Amino acid sequence: MPTLAEKLTKVLVLALACGGVYLLAMYEHGQRETIRHAEVALTPACIEKLARYGLESGDEYQSPYVLQRTGMQVTLHGYSAEDVRAIQRGCNIIDDTQGQLAGNPDRERWNTRRFIRGTHTACRHCHQSIGDKQDAAGNRLVGSLNLGASWTMADMYDRFTGLLLPFELRQMQCYINSSNGYKPNIDDDLIRDVTAYSRFLSAALDMRIGDRYDEQGIDEIPASATPKQGDDYVRGEAIYKRKCAACHGPQAFGTLDADGRVVAPALAGPNAWNMQSRNYFYYVSTILPGFICRNMPLGQENTLANQECRDIAYYISNLPRPAGDRQGPVIALTQQVLMKVVPPLVRAMGSARHEEPKRESEHDR
Numbered sequence: 001m002p003t004l005a006e007k008l009t010k011v012l013v014l015a016l017a018c019g020g021v022y023l024l025a026m027y028e029h030g031q032r033e034t035i036r037h038a039e040v041a042l043t044p045a046c047i048e049k050l051a052r053y054g055l056e057s058g059d060e061y062q063s064p065y066v067l068q069r070t071g072m073q074v075t076l077h078g079y080s081a082e083d084v085r086a087i088q089r090g091c092n093i094i095d096d097t098q099g100q101l102a103g104n105p106d107r108e109r110w111n112t113r114r115f116i117r118g119t120h121t122a123c124r125h126c127h128q129s130i131g132d133k134q135d136a137a138g139n140r141l142v143g144s145l146n147l148g149a150s151w152t153m154a155d156m157y158d159r160f161t162g163l164l165l166p167f168e169l170r171q172m173q174c175y176i177n178s179s180n181g182y183k184p185n186i187d188d189d190l191i192r193d194v195t196a197y198s199r200f201l202s203a204a205l206d207m208r209i210g211d212r213y214d215e216q217g218i219d220e221i222p223a224s225a226t227p228k229q230g231d232d233y234v235r236g237e238a239i240y241k242r243k244c245a246a247c248h249g250p251q252a253f254g255t256l257d258a259d260g261r262v263v264a265p266a267l268a269g270p271n272a273w274n275m276q277s278r279n280y281f282y283y284v285s286t287i288l289p290g291f292i293c294r295n296m297p298l299g300q301e302n303t304l305a306n307q308e309c310r311d312i313a314y315y316i317s318n319l320p321r322p323a324g325d326r327q328g329p330v331i332a333l334t335q336q337v338l339m340k341v342v343p344p345l346v347r348a349m350g351s352a353r354h355e356e357p358k359r360e361s362e363h364d365r
Contacts, residue, residue: 032189035107040088043095049130050091053204057081066206069138076203083196090197093190094147095130097122100261110190114182117322118271120254121179123194125265128295132201133215140205141301143219143294147194148201150216152209160278168195180274180322219294220286226307231285236315239308243297251343252319268319269339275331276324281317288313 002010042050054064058078066074079087089110092102097112098119099105105113124130131147134140140149151167158165158173165173168191175181184190207213223231240252247264249255254266266272278284279291289309295301304312320338323331 035110036082036085036189038085040085040092041103041108042088043092043101045095045130046088046091049132050088053200055079055084055087055200055204057084061203063204063206065138065204070206074206079200086193086196087200089189090193090195090200091130093194094123094127094197097124098262110188110193112190115175115184115190116179116181118180118266120262120265120271121181122262122265123174126178126291131198132205133295140213140215141294142214143217143290144215145217145291145295146201146205146213146215147198148203148205148207149213151195151198151202152207152211152213153216154209160284167198171195176276177278178273180272180277218287218290221289221293221306221309222286223310226305226310229307231281231307231310231314233311233315233318235308236311236313239304239312240315243304244312247297251346252316253343267316268321269343270322272321274322274324275335276326280321281313285310285313288316 052064054062057080060078061076062073063076066072089108093109093112096102097109097116098121099109099113102108105111127133127145127147131145132140133144133146140146150170153167155164155166156170157163158170163169168186171191171194172183172186175183201207202209241250244252244267247255248267249264251269252267252272253269254271255263257263273279276283279288281288289306289312292312293302293304293306293309296304320335320342322339323335
């Protein structure tokens with residue numbers, strides 16, 4: 001039987017441990033509060049975007065975009081200094097999710113990287129132009145995943161889960177479906193700031209809550225929207241090499257600039273979405289083709305035929321990538337081996353093809 005002294009010692013140790021955890025939590029909360037009140041260092045793209053939409057603190061807000069497009073001034077409730085900082089941080093997270101432009105990524109981006117596997121993923125890769133893609137005339141584009149339009153949809157039925165999901169929960173789903181990552185907590189500052197930015201976009205674009213906008217979400221392309229030739233790997237590979245490889249790389253593993261920053265994200269390999277993502281053709285065959293047709297290639301959007309987009313998506317989804325969390329260790333191990341073995345084999349085969357014409361020309365001489 002333990003003595004009274006031993007029992008008291010255990011209680012004391014437990015109390016000290018709990019006290020230490022409490023003090024650490026208080027310290028972390030204090031750090032977060034400091035960040036919330038700190039001046040925000042904007043990315044260059046966010047400086048331009050928020051200046052264009054006239055973001056500043058005040059009692060009233062009037063959108064320059066609405067005035068330019070309609071000739072009318074729409075007066076809305078203004079933003080406090082705290083609101084402005086949250087919107088600025090949200091813009092930064094969309095534009096620079098991995099914190100490559102931040103002096104202290106973990107501090108300035110709420111350590112967003114902890115929810116992401118891989119080093120390529122950024123929200124702007126899907127939500128282009130920082131969640132508000134427009135053409136040169138300022139027209140919002142169909143199927144461009146506009147964040148303002150997504151926020152106005154409020155509670156929205158999700159056909160994959162069978163649930164009515166608010167914007168915050170749909171945002172959490174992105175970290176699983178687009179980044180092969182983990183869901184943030186719904187009350188994380190990350191979710192709050194991106195929501196603040198998305199809500200600001202809806203105000204700047206004069207979008208109304210509950211209305212449906214064509215730029216919200218993806219303009220999905222089912223097989224019924226094609227000549228029904230069947231989705232083809234060989235055609236997809238040929239189109240990919242012609243239209244996509246220059247940016248995303250010959251094996252779709254993405255490309256980086258001289259400073260190691262992502263130029264075009266990975267569509268396959270360890271930095272891409274996983275086999276459980278809604279971008280994965282074998283899981284949902286309509287989403288990735290719709291995104292490709294409406295948003296790719298950059299500067300040449302809507303130039304690919306529906307069947308071409310489905311062929312590209314089919315080809316991409318047959319390239320090695322991480323397994324999903326539900327697919328078990330055998331498939332996960334298989335995909336890890338493929339991601340290690342296939343790239344050097346493909347490179348070797350490509351080198352061999354280039355060497356053959358040289359040998360033939362030398363032989364002819």
